[in-house]
Amino acid sequence: MANGNINARTLHELYQQLGLSTDSLQKESGFTIHYLEDTFKNLPFRSEPFRPNYFSFLFIKSAFGHYTIDDQRFEVTSNTVYFTNPGNYRIFEWEQLEHTCLITFGEGFLKEYVHDDVYRDFSFLLSEVVSPRVLTQHQFDQVEELCTQIHKEYKGDALYKNKIIGALVIALLLKIKEYFFQDYNPIYEGNRSSQIVKNFKLNLERHFRDLISGKINTQLRVQDYADLQSLHVNYLSSVISNKTGKPISSWIADKTITEAKVMLQDEALSIKEVAFRLGFLETPHFSNYFKKHTSISPADYRKQYFNSLS
Missing domain, CATH: 2.60.120.280 (Regulatory protein AraC)
Incomplete structure (x- = not known):
C-alpha cells in the first residue's frame, strides 16, 4: 500500500x-x-x-x-x-x-x-x-x-x-x-491490522466515556492501550501509525481536545472541573496541554465560543 x-x-x-x-x-x-x-x-x-x-x-x-x-x-x-x-x-x-x-x-x-x-x-x-x-x-x-x-x-x-x-x-x-x-x-471485520485499529478506537472511546462520566479519573497511556490488546507497545504504535497515517499519541491528543472543547461549551462546568474529568491532576497542566494543541487557552476558547453565539 x-x-x-x-x-x-x-x-x-x-x-x-x-x-x-x-x-x-x-x-x-x-x-x-x-x-x-x-x-x-x-x-x-x-x-x-x-x-x-x-x-x-x-x-x-x-x-x-x-x-x-x-x-x-x-x-x-x-x-x-x-x-x-x-x-x-x-x-x-x-x-x-x-x-x-x-x-x-x-x-x-x-x-x-x-x-x-x-x-x-x-x-x-x-x-x-x-x-x-x-x-x-x-x-x-x-x-x-x-x-x-x-x-x-x-x-x-x-x-x-x-x-x-x-x-x-x-x-x-x-x-x-x-x-x-x-x-x-466493527471488531469482526477486516484483517488483523484492521482489527487492532478498530479495537484501539473502541478502547479510546470507552476510556473517555468512563473519564467524562466519572467512573475513572486517570488517563490511559499508550502502554495501557497496548496491554488491553495483549500487544507490545511498539507493535501497537506501528500498526496504528501505518494503518491510519497518524501516530497513536496524536489520536489520544485529538480525542482529548475534542472532548475538552465539548465540555468547555458547557457554562456549568468550570475549567478546573473539565481538567479533572479528563484526568488532569492540575488545571495549569490541562491549560498548557490545551494551548499546545490549539494555540489558545481553554479560557480563550470558551470566550470565543460564547462570543460567536451572541
Missing part, C-alpha cells in the same frame, strides 16, 4: 491542495455537503493520494469512476453509497459526474451536534474499510431526500443551523444503519 501524499484535516484543505474550487464549502462547523458535479468541471480527474481527518459519505446517483480505499480499488456505480472514516489512504478518479453528493464531518461535529456518545448507536463509524453498498431505488430516494434537506439547511442561515443539520444527520445515519448495519460489529 502506498503512503498518502496529502494530509488534509478538512475537505476545504484537500480541495485547496488539489487546486479545486472551495466556493461551495463552508469552513466553520466541521461539516460540509456539496454536489461533486459543481466542483469537478474538467473530467477525467484523478486526485493525488491523501489521508483525510474526517468522516465522509458519498451518495452516487449517477456517475462513473473509481475509488481507492487503502489497498482496495472499487468501481463507482449508480445508486451506491461509500463510507470512509478518518485516516484511510485514498484516491478518487472521476470519468463522469451527473448527480453525486458528498457529506463530510469531523468527530467534533458529531459530538456537539449529533450525540456525545454517537459510536454507541452508530458503531459502523469506527469501521476501517467498508465496501460500497448499493441501494434499492426506494432506499436511494429516501437518502436523496435527506441529502436535499441537509444541503438546503447548509446553504441557509437559520438561527439553529448546525443543530438542525445535526438532527438531519441523525436521520441519515439511522437510515444507513437500517439499510446496511443492523447487526454490524
